[in-house]
Amino acid sequence: xxxxxxxxxxxxxxxxxxxxxxxxxxxxxxxxxxxxxxxxxxxxxxxxxxxxxxxxxxxxxxxxxxxxxxxxxxxxxxxxxxxxxxxxxxxxxxxxxxxxxxxxxxxxxxxxxxxxxxxxxxxxxxxxxxxxxxxxxxxxxxxxxxxxxxxxxxxxxxxxxxxxxxxxxxxxxxxxxxxxxxxxxxxxxxxxxxxxx
Numbered sequence: 001x002x003x004x005x006x007x008x009x010x011x012x013x014x015x016x017x018x019x020x021x022x023x024x025x026x027x028x029x030x031x032x033x034x035x036x037x038x039x040x041x042x043x044x045x046x047x048x049x050x051x052x053x054x055x056x057x058x059x060x061x062x063x064x065x066x067x068x069x070x071x072x073x074x075x076x077x078x079x080x081x082x083x084x085x086x087x088x089x090x091x092x093x094x095x096x097x098x099x100x101x102x103x104x105x106x107x108x109x110x111x112x113x114x115x116x117x118x119x120x121x122x123x124x125x126x127x128x129x130x131x132x133x134x135x136x137x138x139x140x141x142x143x144x145x146x147x148x149x150x151x152x153x154x155x156x157x158x159x160x161x162x163x164x165x166x167x168x169x170x171x172x173x174x175x176x177x178x179x180x181x182x183x184x185x186x187x188x189x190x191x192x193x194x195x196x197x
Contacts, residue, residue: 146192
């Protein structure tokens with residue numbers, strides 16, 4: 001191992017940690033929990049959080065980790081472009097079921113709008129995937145950050161700082177090129193603005 005590799009190692013470790021914290025499943029789960037806890041009354045908030053956990057978060061976690069474990073894709077990030085062709089047809093119905101469940105439960109309008117926009121973002125990402133593998137990390141980091149910023153500016157500012165670090169980490173770790181990361185971040189910002197306003 002040469003001196004240059006030793007000096008870079010802490011940066012690689014930091015980038016990997018940021019990438020894991022910025023994983024769409026982690027970032028969205030934390031964002032949803034923060035918004036529900038701070039915005040809704042206890043009973044309504046608990047029901048909404050349980051609905052989101054059972055219809056989206058747990059099924060998506062199972063999809064990602066079982067897919068990686070079975071060898072369907074290389075890792076829980078579904079990092080290889082060709083593997084995403086098999087990921088989106090499984091992820092989109094999960095998001096659609098969440099929208100239907102929230103609609104049937106008469107969830108607050110902001111929650112239903114957020115679930116619907118999330119579904120639409122996955123559909124757009126699947127279509128874009130025919131041309132390039134956009135960064136879902138950047139997409140959902142910026143999507144969550146803008147919603148948090150509009151709802152709670154201080155928390156949103158922290159989320160934006162983390163989203164920028166996620167953007168950097170995906171480039172630094174060479175998981176995406178600049179165009180893929182910019183497209184993901186741009187879609188996330190657009191989706192966040194539609195959801196938040």
